[in-house]
Amino acid sequence: MDGDEDYVLSVHLRDKDGQKTIELAETIVNVSGDQQSAHSNETAVRSALSGCLVSSSHRVKDLSDEQMTIFFFPDLKVWIAGRFSLYFKLFYMPKKDSPHLPPTECLAGVASDKFTVYTLKEFPGVYESTPLSKHLTAQGLCISIRNKSRLKVSDDDNGATMEADHLDKNHDP
Template structure:
């Protein structure tokens, strides 16, 4: 796993214009081909120690070899909305 593996909380508006908290990981990449899941852990800093709050596991995703890569998909509406609010995310120009 490569890229920024830690995120602070971002207070952002979502697709419905509701204000929520999001953790953004715009540059994570996997260097081996295969099928994977990611585990995300939430910690709270209390009195100079980290307290584990919860964990969630992502859906399975596939990493392809360069030869079999099906091509870039379109940027999601949520990614575009976050970018419009100043989050540094690469947005695919169509």
């Protein structure tokens, strides 16, 4: 990547099979807790995926002090529970009068690993931030850092949360 061009990555939410792009939440829970169709006149339609859905490239150093290019999506939110993957598309965005590719040509696409979005009641808690997240924060990226895991305990039904330093931090619940 040189100074005459820029690259942009866009993100889309896909179903658990990675086939269908999900645009709108199927159901929305209103303040009384009743579920309504997202197409109801009384219910505001909310995008299933929100936040900044495009990112420009950022040059940073990895944990081995090597230069790398990343695309940062600090505020992505999936508003419906289920199993999903994200689909990323890389676009070329030339600067003024660039003789290279035409603007907004899609260069590549890739799907993320599948992940689970939990309901508030089922959410198992959060793990400590990864060393890479902490390293990127030290380079100026705004990432919320957690220094300890906070996982729910299941010995009672009150949903209590406790610090859990002894649990496997690489576990994918």
